[in-house]
Amino acid sequence: MTLKRKTLSANFEARSVLLIAGWTLGAASAALAQNMPARPAAPSDAEISAIFKQTDKNGDGKLSREEAAALPSVAANFEKVDANADGSLSAEEFSKAMKM
Numbered sequence: 001m002t003l004k005r006k007t008l009s010a011n012f013e014a015r016s017v018l019l020i021a022g023w024t025l026g027a028a029s030a031a032l033a034q035n036m037p038a039r040p041a042a043p044s045d046a047e048i049s050a051i052f053k054q055t056d057k058n059g060d061g062k063l064s065r066e067e068a069a070a071l072p073s074v075a076a077n078f079e080k081v082d083a084n085a086d087g088s089l090s091a092e093e094f095s096k097a098m099k100m
Contacts, residue, residue: 048098062088
């Protein structure tokens, strides 16, 4: 085999390896993209209002720490959500937190 043939053969092999690697990466990327979980949609204002009313057991229009304990994500962030630091969550504070 001549030197020119060896060079052509090596170039062909290198291109083949790169092509197969490209296909593999492309297929892997496509598979991963399709397996990504969709982000849940934000609840509507009506849903937020219904959750607030259901959680507000004493019907005073505010959620106390005890009432907020029924919603673990709200209870865990109570201080952040309580914008006016009055120790309870108004419907407006609750709505803003649920839309974050």
